[in-house]
Ligand SMILES: [Fe+2]
């Protein structure tokens with residue numbers, strides 16, 4: 185048996201420049217997004233050129249193909265897919281951003297945001313993308329919204345399951361019972377035929393780093409779904425949506441192991457491309473990152489450019505806090521998808537913490553925190569190691585670790601770890617001092633726990649993996 189090589193990307197979120205790329209309204213939108221907007225065309229072109237020349241058998245895209253389902257974004261993106269298809273097989277699944285599920289498409293001009301943007305209806309997706317999935321499939325399951333899950337054989341030994349998990353019948357992500365049964369049937373069939381089933385869907389089945397960040401990215405039926413998949417024999421599922429690069433392992437109550445590969449957004453840092461190779465006895469996973477892309481005739485370092493763009497979401501938060509503008513701070517959090525209403529009383533200590541730290545170096549912040557009688561002390565030698573860094577710079581490094589699954593790892597005994605853990609203990613100390621308990625304390629305590637996962641990357645590598653099996 186030979187080997188089959190699939191490369192997965194996700195959340196290409198193509199944005200058409202015709203929707204506006206300048207003005208105050210666009211700048212606010214762009215600065216509130218970790219991924220790029222106006223550069224998506226160039227980034228996707230460079231990635232597709234790289235993938236065209238790579239040795240993979242197929243390129244697979246795990247949903248959120250377009251910015252927000254705008255028809256013009258779909259049309260431009262599909263042209264790119266057809267070009268890629270000249271050299272590679274291409275398989276896509278769509279997701280909620282591809283039919284604008286919030287019915288709030290936007291274009292930007294000057295200070296104004298307009299919603300008069302034609303979108304692709306979910307009923308039109310099946311026809312529109314049929315050359316990138318269902319046309320090659322030997323089986324398909326049409327969902328009530330219109331798009332179809334499909335099963336396609338690739339190479340000598342893989343069956344790819346492209347799954348549409350838009351709705352579970354109760355207005356949340358997931359699958360209706362009949363759909364879930366169909367998927368499990370395809371998994372079992374692939375194994376029976378001596379093929380390795382590899383599934384891709386858009387939403388997560390395992391909340392990672394902390395449920396605070398990613399529980400909302402999962403289907404509410406996630407345990408039922410992942411148990412069904414694992415027990416049917418699926419070993420690997422590729423997801424997108426969170427825009428974070430991550431690998432997680434799950435063991436079903438029946439003792440069946442499954443790995444979830446969350447592929448980060450191609451148009452945001454770190455622009456991952458995850459290659460899954462299946463041979464006679466193992467699946468190997470390897471992650472590469474887009475090295476460069478051409479913009480305005482210049483070849484740019486993609487990692488530097490995307491990292492600089494990604495940290496804008498942090499710098500604008502610090503800037504709002506430094507201006508003591510709690511409303512702007514709230515708007516920036518909201519634009520990041522953080523529901524400040526739900527935060528309740530946790531909002532104030534968070535804002536106060538940001539305001540205090542916004543203009544400080546680590547030396548100043550360390551001295552300040554270590555003077556708070558009720559705060560946990562940060563070792564002085566750890567503060568000294570990062571004394572000239574601003575708190576904002578440290579926050580930006582942490583943010584990049586969240587996005588890239590800790591390509592740079594910080595062990596618990598490192599100075600960086602001790603400084604960050606010390607800073608993250610402050611909101612908990614403030615809550616305790618102000619006698620704020622319940623939800624806010626729970627949130628900040630969970631954040632403290634999550635920081636270990638963020639800095640160390642957790643127990644598994646988030647970019648490489650080997651799964652051994654017998655078909
Ligand atoms: Fe997305």
Ligand SMILES: [Fe+2]
Nearest residue numbers: 248279281425
């Ligand atoms: Fe999504």
